[in-house]
Amino acid sequence: MKKIILIMTILMCQLLLAYGQNVKIEGYIKDKSSGIPYATILLPGQKTQADSKGYYTMYIKSGVPFSVQLTAVGYKTFVQQFSSVQADTVINFILEPVPNTLDDVLISTSRKPENVKNVTASVTIVNKQKLEKELAIVPDLSTILANQVPGFAPTAQTGNNVGQNLRGRPMLVMIDGVSQSSPLRNAEVDLRSIDPSVLERIEVVKGATAIYGNGAAGGLVNYITMVPDTAARFAGKTQLNLNGSLVKVKNSEGGRISQMFYGKLGKFDYVVSGMYEQTGEYKDAKGDVVGPNYSLGETDTYNAFAKFGYVPAKNQRIQLSYNTYSSLQNSNFTLVNGNLATGQKATGVLGKPLGIPTGVDYNHNLNLSYKIDSTFLHSSLHADVYYETRKDVFYVSLGRFDGGDGQSLAKNDKRGARLFLETPILNLNSLKMNLAYGADFMKDKTAQPLVDGRVWVPTMDMTNIAPFAQADFNILGKLVFKTGLRYENVNIAVDDYRTLRTTGANNSTITPSFDVTGGNLKYSTYLFNAGLRYNQFNLFSPFVSFSQGFSVMDIGLALRDAKVNSIDKINTDAVKVNNYEAGFESKVAGLTFSASGYISTSKLGIEVVYDPATGLFNTARNPEKIYGFELAADYHLFDQLGLSASYSYTEGKRDIDKNGKFNDAVDMYLNGRRISAPKVTASVTYSPLKVLDLTLNYTGINSRNRFEKNSNGVYNGNEGAVKAYHLFSFAGIYQVKKNTRLTLGIDNIFNQDYFPARAQWFMQPGFYSKGRGTSVNFGISVSY
Template identity: 55%
Template sequence: MITSFKVAVTGFFLSLVTMTTVAQTSISGTVQSSEGPLRHATIRVNGAKTATFTDKDGKYSLSINRPDTFSLTVSLMGYTSQTRSFTAGQTTADWMLEQSSRALGEVIVSASRKPESLDNVPSSVTVLTRKTLEDNLAVTSDITQILANEVPGLAPSAQTNSNVGQSLRGRSVLIMIDGIPQSTPLRNGEVDLRSIDPAVLERIDVIKGATAIYGNGASGGLINYITLTPKDNTPIAGRTSVNLTGSLASLKGSTGGRIGQLLHGKLGKFDYAVSGVYEHNGEWKDAKGKLVGTNYSLGETDSYNAFVKLGYAPNRRQRIQLMYNYYNSQQHSNYTLVNGNFLTEQPATGVLGKQTGKPTGINGNHNLQLSWHADSLIGGTSLQTDAYYESRDDVFYVSLGRFEGGDGQSHTLSKKKGFRFMFNSPITRQGSLSYGADFINDITSQPLVDGRIWVPEMNMFNVAPFAETQWRLLDDLILKGGVRMERVKISVDDYTTLRITNASGQTITPSFAVKGGDLTYTSTLFNVGVRYNRFPAFQPYASFSQGFSVTDVGLALRDAKVDNISKINTEAVLVNNYELGFVSKAQKFRFELTGFISTSKLGAEMVYDAATDLFNVSRTPERIYGFEATAHYQPVSRVDLNLAFSYVEGKADTGRTGDYRMYLNGRRIAAPKAGSSIAYRPLSGLELQVHYNGILKRDRFDKLPSGLYKGNEGIVKAYHLFNFNASYRVTRSTMLTLGIENLFNADYFPARSQWFMIPGFYSKGRGTAFNIGITVNY
């Protein structure tokens, strides 16, 4: 493998020396819309890798190695792309782009670990573009809410620092930043969605269904946060944003603010982007103006994000890039928790008092990545390599009286070091082959903050070679297939479990010594897909993919009831995902319908055990199924309409007889979700939007004699939320925004409060809140 790498690199430099010189044409101009010059528009030469971007004045200049005719395509998110043909003698070209909708066209995604058109992906993908992120940021910076509002199949947000129960199609989802895993299957604290501030993101790619492309942990799919890349040709450009936030239900104590500064530019072959964001949230109030329960609340939080990206392109075929991001978000509350009551529908709230323990939330998430991309190696092969480091510390709430000796507060510590490489080689004009390997070392533990060990340190080393091929036949038929081989080893030293007690001090689980050792897993995963794009009115696709996850080993270790880890059921989950769908396009209309079935011989259901007062993992076979539908229509150029609906259901075969009768609980299966939006641009520079998000009823379980339900099985009653946002471009560089969350001040309990039912987390949703902002580009 190392020898082939050296040969490839040697061939690349030889090809630079032996390049044939052709005639060169220079062409320049401006790209504008009705609102003025467009910044960051892409101008590319069709059939070649040559491309450039417009500067802050909408200007561009491009040198083209073409002796005859050529064609250019100009594109920018939020605008309709244009393509025109030119002769070698033409030196100027100006463009006027029309504003388009939020619908997806030639969007580039990371579904196959290499950039490609969305129309080439034979499965369901949701891409949140920069325009979509900006629309949502005008209302809220909570990325869990943004994703829940925009992604069909993703469970509703709990509006807290924790994303417990926010599954994707009923299974766990792998969270990544530029391909760096933020999730750890070793001890899933379910806080990984909030790993970065959305202000530094270019887009978010959501790949649904089990995927073998990125490996361990993606049994339900993956969410990849793609960070900003500098595009200006000027030495320095920037963006400053300031926001004022607060509650309209009760202004007292609720005001907060946000400030962000971005600087970016290009100096010769070097480019850079540097960003800093600080946000302070005031108290969160419900529709009646009362304080929202303080457990993991996003009220009274302080968040910081520092981002740096440095790039160096020695020539147009290579790029070296260094990225670093730091994110911290912790709650500093002036209140102590007052529990709620599910039976009386009394919500959790708070009273003035000092918080016990350390502030909850993310006590630092570091991501460092060095990458190198090279095109046109031997035979036209390209190479992408990445080395990365990720470290995070997530602090949880204080458990009163749960541990021997009294209270305890835990935090998960995780450090990941990884390296990956991928070659992409053309086989013929119709086919290509991608191949490479992932290497990752993940060291995770969950101690108490006072030093007591609850979950011992788990040292995982994962090696996974992979290959995938793609073919385009008869111009419109796309075939994909791939294989990935997982090799996992987890080492655990001898440890002693903590004695767990109930509120009366009685022992629930005793403390005893457990012999450590090595846990090993091997699995070979496959994926195959087909898509046919001949007819715009009906573009069908079908796929089969497998996912692999080492399911929460830490949870099994901390609740161990045997004296040797070899006796603990830690077998990995292998998921088979079947998907069938189609896309229909007709002028300004786009409709997509997708159906899916997901099966696994082993489950990962969190089931409440009344005898021990603990949640344990059920390993029974599971079957999850559902469908998603989205539609977009632009009746006129100034109006965009969007609709979405998703339904997911899941059952377990508790008797292992092939009869799936037992419904999976709310922690895994979300209630049906409906969404819609309308955007209207009545004047040049002014845009008004209304978004609807509805969570429908899910009632699958019987009540206990007490009137409660078993853990995680509470009934979810329907609620309906509307958000409003407006943006007005005062000048070419200055934008004003106004966002109203929960426009009609709906009084409701979020879905997680309803199915979870735990008194300390039985909180209401946020009432009407405002967000006023100004953004200046320069």
Template identity: 45%
Template structure:
């Protein structure tokens, strides 16, 4: 028996030694582009199932790597993944070093939204802002409100109100189109302005912002578009986990202000499959201003429960074709024990909150569903790439209780979209010429209405069918001169059944506007949209560009229908808004410094400016002209110190008498919901102990805008209040406890500035005269396995 044991042990040692003789060891380091060690980087060996995580010094070791020519990959959140194929012989110890580049620091960031195909920023003859994963996560340590995150990072975007509504947060003075993975979230037929918060930022990989009128995705992008791209993780490991636990609260008066957040994400890939699955839940406590008083619940984010469920599954059919399915559900609703107490704008008295039971149902996003199926690959003909996707999106946005309805009521916007898109990209080249054609067709059906929660119809169902073929071209001469141009033809039909307008009550005088019958019908639009641009990448020091583009927007048909005072929609001015946008600018790069300056003018012969008259919103259809400038500077001061500054200025006027002159006695400036005050924002990122302790400092500065005279009551008409300047400082501290664990502390409004938000100032309404959020903290623990 003893001899048998010796024999078995000998055989085991022999085969183990033989196995080890067929393997080797790979070690090395991972550093950032400025030479600092990078901890918590995932190291994977393709096909072996083996890997490692870098330590605090950026070092790693992988044992028992099969001999041959394996591919080793280094990946980390916020950095580009780098792969290297190596030659490893049996028994060899091989050293491989990696340098990873931050995604949001790449000068030639790849963009999809601007031209419906992959291209770098240096190929685009217009202004595009990309907010990368690292910037998103840095800001997520301070706030989860996407409207607030974007105001600091995107020049040209109006300031956030800090509320659930983004009404007034325009892009270059006009409405914008919000998308998730190219699927439209906005409801342009009845714009409820609750689309910026369409999903939780934890599932966003990057954000692309195309500024200026564009028709590249169809209806609604008069001022540009914001496209949220959801997470796609590939690590070479089947199971990865990212857990985030957080707590929030007021630093002024902590009582009842404490909230909590939990986020769990699993991701991985194996062979031809890859997946991401995520769940987020956040509950906020009472939000308080700088004096410690509870902020009123109207459009508030205090005492709010938010949920986000996300799943993405990808499969590589073969080397030339792949398919990906994505589903996202988002809900964010306020359940509060407070009611709003109107302030007094003229007297400078803020709107406040007092305990009481709110009427009706909780306000907010009851549910936003997105389902998207994408096929992509190569056609095998003329190197042509294709993307075919099919989507479904539905949203239910619930608003606050209003006395403007007879007997009171709460409205909701219901919108369902389903559509399909087919896009081809064919490249070709000749001597000193590289070119590409992007062409295809979009088809969409959008059914939108605005009933009251109790079933009464305020805005009838609008059934829009849209078919739009398009063509985009890009020509690159001598690797420097880039010419782009394109066409898009919109065929839009909107059907409306006969309906009865809803009686309304003037909340000031009590006068009631009676209901009337309106005969429905069809609205048809068939515009041909055009765009063209030229960019000359003369050198790193000077790359100028110039462009012209048109945007198409159905002018919030729902507002027009609900306030109709005629007996047929054929008598209502529902003509679409066509915006002509002109832009010029340049980019200059000097070693670690990048500067971009952009100037623009946008014109529309028929505007869609909403005004509040006799207790209701009506639309003024008059020509508009908007102009502005944006400046952006980024400077890598030292290897561990980076600073960025953005400046935005926009102004606009209305040609009320339609005489082609914007300086006549009847003409006036566009009001606050359209035109934001000048803004100056900045960020400083400092690696106190690079890879261990990092600091982010942010500034958001709002400047003065005062364009309107007082009314006969000594106050200001709705939307024409002056903006008094203020500045906010926020910060976050990141500390890497270990290779897998970090802790973050974010402070919003760290100096506890007492201020009225931009929106509360320009509304000049008592019920909207709301203070901004006081100093608040967000403490987060992250564990990545």
């Protein structure tokens, strides 16, 4: 009591001096038991967010009346008026939870925002806070997704994401819903399409998804870009990072700088960002240069991003966004192949590499959208048009084309329009029903020529039209039922072309050069989905779902390896996937636990298998069955300490004799390109001070051995045995001042000497490279 009287006396004495000056208000936003993480605090002219423990701090003018508005997912909006504050003050708030809500972000699995509790499929959300911790270690999206998403295949730490899929199936990679992938010629570089620092979150939907159609047989990864998080007219953030190897520092130093400006001007808002990164040499645990094929070492990366929004009325928004991304490897090393039989790793020696720099030459995205929340029949409408074009450059294939070297590149040009509407049909206390419907239209032109101009894969011109409808039922606020239908209509036009002669040892012909008659490939099918979720109890919230996915096969791969003289004689049938899944989520006290199991079947597959006789990869079209399960847990012991862990297991087989069974002697396991080894992740987050966050991460890849060695004593390509390895990383974030933050990231803390999973199963001498040894990333960011 005496302490309170003393504080009050001091405040009264300083009243006149403080009037009109900036003063600080700070405190905690809580519910009845603990702090509410990442609640949004809105004051006149400014907006901020509480930290992971619910602590916030803001500055206001003293002596001036003001109002505070607080919002958090799962809690009722709180508004309070204050007459004035004369000096630095502590104000704590208590929010009231909304019944039957989960304190998680909204996602868009059904093409519209919805709460996680209403989703009838497995999803993972990598939010802004998780992104920032991962970025403190390494700014590579393929690594971030592998660490954060159960069911996501492990990273190879390269610019190419071959074999990095979702649950053994191809996935659709998108930026704000615009596809970065092309099913016509899967270049497998789409994960690296944007600077992760401009993302608000990443939404991952696992399993075939009918609502997005072509290309999403395994699910989707949607990069959601940020919107201004302030009401100020002008704000900004500058970030600088320095990184390098701790094993052998020389020539490994690299840096990254990014600048962002954002704000709101009346009905307008904007975000503008630019980033440049240059990496040094990547060193393995022995201090040797990592093999340069697609390595992220010695890479120059650029990204420019802009988003402009206009709100003509309270229920409308017009938005224009543009993103351009480039990431090219400018290495000073030529490749030294590894030796698969002896275990000798691939590395590099000083010298100018053959060909032009590999990687993403350019990736441009332009998107114009219009949203209105309430129009005829209280419907909401979202329409957008988009354009995406990219060029990706591959490595040089030695002696493959007409007895000489060849370097290919993939060109993709995509444009389209989407219309999405949602109309409430019933709005009763006991039953609510919404109907979502619309159509997607896309033109996709893809080709894979050689750098010297020769045609390897001719231009494929795809027109894809897909109307869809989805009905959502919410019964008594406890039972959610969803069902929908999508119709895919695809036409792919291919001109006449001439195959390239490919060669093997002693210039022997593997595939001859001959003329192939083009034409039109047509596909049409219906995709159905249905799901059910019961939300009566937080202790046990189960769901079941069935969803069909569709993807045209890798047409370009089939065309370039044609053995016949007309495309209508090539097996280019599309893949239709049936995905069955069941799971649940439990929340009790500070523990959240989820589990799911799935089975994915298809009458045709797209298995890339290696032919030892020719040294080429071909496509097998057998029926496939993939199955597995995922477990994830998150536990907050108290405000300062949090634990999380996950386990992912996937298996798959091919029905070689096509008798509907997958356990016959002739049936085969799917190879490593499709099925990843079991994965374990864990993390410990500790905040000893409100300005300090420390995180220790663990990623473990278990062993997988499904195939026999060939007559040469080595495994065939894509069939190599994976030996287990264990990686630890650390991220520390220290808030020096209100606007200044320091970060320290250490990757592979214990300098594990290992081959990444892809290097082991791929079994290609040029890609048999070790993983990166211990590396450090130090950063500073200033907000204003």
